[in-house]
Amino acid sequence: MPSATRLVLVLLFGSIDLDAKVKVDSDFPGGSVVVDELDEKARTLRFRPKNYKNKGWACWWSFKVYGLKPGEVWKLGLQGSGFAVPKRASVSSDGKTWKHSAPGKRSGKLHVYEIEVPAETTWFAWGPAFVLADAKRLVENTAKAKVGAKAYVLCKSQEGHEVPALRWEPKGNNNQPALWIQARQHAWEAGSSWVCQGLVEWLASNDQAAVKLRQTARIHIVPIMDVDNVERGAGGKNQIPHDHNRDWSDQPRYPEVAAAQDCIKRLNKEGTFALFLDLHNPGPGDGKPFFFGSPDSHLNPKRKENQKRFHEHCLKTLGKHPLGLSEKVRVTGAGYHPLWRRISKNWVAENTTAHSVNLTLETTWNSPHSTLQGYLNYGATLGQSIASYLESAP
Numbered sequence: 001m002p003s004a005t006r007l008v009l010v011l012l013f014g015s016i017d018l019d020a021k022v023k024v025d026s027d028f029p030g031g032s033v034v035v036d037e038l039d040e041k042a043r044t045l046r047f048r049p050k051n052y053k054n055k056g057w058a059c060w061w062s063f064k065v066y067g068l069k070p071g072e073v074w075k076l077g078l079q080g081s082g083f084a085v086p087k088r089a090s091v092s093s094d095g096k097t098w099k100h101s102a103p104g105k106r107s108g109k110l111h112v113y114e115i116e117v118p119a120e121t122t123w124f125a126w127g128p129a130f131v132l133a134d135a136k137r138l139v140e141n142t143a144k145a146k147v148g149a150k151a152y153v154l155c156k157s158q159e160g161h162e163v164p165a166l167r168w169e170p171k172g173n174n175n176q177p178a179l180w181i182q183a184r185q186h187a188w189e190a191g192s193s194w195v196c197q198g199l200v201e202w203l204a205s206n207d208q209a210a211v212k213l214r215q216t217a218r219i220h221i222v223p224i225m226d227v228d229n230v231e232r233g234a235g236g237k238n239q240i241p242h243d244h245n246r247d248w249s250d251q252p253r254y255p256e257v258a259a260a261q262d263c264i265k266r267l268n269k270e271g272t273f274a275l276f277l278d279l280h281n282p283g284p285g286d287g288k289p290f291f292f293g294s295p296d297s298h299l300n301p302k303r304k305e306n307q308k309r310f311h312e313h314c315l316k317t318l319g320k321h322p323l324g325l326s327e328k329v330r331v332t333g334a335g336y337h338p339l340w341r342r343i344s345k346n347w348v349a350e351n352t353t354a355h356s357v358n359l360t361l362e363t364t365w366n367s368p369h370s371t372l373q374g375y376l377n378y379g380a381t382l383g384q385s386i387a388s389y390l391e392s393a394p
């Protein structure tokens with residue numbers, strides 16, 4: 001700007017700075033950040049996830065930065081540890097497609113990511129963001145695709161959000177196996193919703209196994225359970241008094257859990273309840289995805305046999321994915337948590353037919369393969385595993 005013009009404007013508007021300023025914004029669904037220091041000249045930003053009181057672990061962060069110059073390298077210093085600190089940050093120039101940064105480096109209390117910014121407005125997040133609008137888009141697009149799916153509202157959340165869900169209930173003799181698949185009982189675990197999306201897209205695809213599965217099974221899918229904390233940008237895990245995955249009792253406090261329980265009970269009453277899958281992301285050091293299963297008290301011989309068979313099918317399919325799958329099923333029993341009976345799969349095991357398989361799938365989030373595309377592929381492969389398991393039923 002010519003200096004004369006600048007002078008006139010400064011005289012008119014006082015101390016307004018006419019240069020573009022770098023600005024951080026988290027005022028959008030799922031946004032979460034506290035900026036400790038922003039130095040535009042040094043191109044450094046120090047930040048941490050926002051702590052929402054009583055709303056669970058402060059481990060999720062997601063924000064956008066305006067006024068950047070594409071190609072410049074910024075140092076983003078994240079203050080935090082453990083679950084809050086992915087080796088690689090996720091970066092996006094449109095808030096929709098995400099790429100990993102190079103691995104960050106530890107520097108004192110900070111984990112520092114060096115990132116060449118791709119656009120004037122760039123999004124940075126713990127992982128690829130997936131919020132209520134994404135869940136809505138997924139179920140609506142799938143319903144519109146005319147592949148037999150119907151979008152429905154599972155319930156209204158405590159804070160008044162409609163919780164999107166999707167179902168296939170093909171007509172039949174009521175002996176069609178029923179499946180319930182849900183993600184995001186823990187709001188920070190965004191990767192699990194992308195796995196869910198990959199599964200839904202596979203189910204809606206032309207793959208012969210997918211077509212057969214959706215025409216012969218009753219399938220319910222909920223991409224986000226704890227929508228309130230997802231929209232808030234809170235972690236959700238261990239929220240007060242307890243989180244969604246400690247709420248599966250006879251008196252659930254969360255409408256999503258109550259509605260899921262009602263629907264699972266109906267599916268079980270009407271026919272064969274075959275499979276319950278709860279999609280999560282595990283700890284930062286879990287390099288390979290794995291299943292959590294119920295303790296022996298909840299595994300009758302038939303269920304044990306089916307669980308083993310399902311796991312074997314998953315090892316043959318998911319085991320070949322770059323993320324892989326652990327040979328070991330971990331157990332969430334009395335030694336895992338005092339409220340273990342109120343963990344979803346344990347409740348489902350107690351309340352559905354003896355044949356049902358009920359598992360939590362923990363998909364690794366802290367590896368180079370834990371990208372948006374990696375999660376989608378993992379979800380699609382999970383679909384193949386489910387189809388081959390049901391095909392193999394004796």
Ligand SMILES: [Zn+2]
Nearest residue numbers: 186189280281
């Ligand atoms: Zn979880």
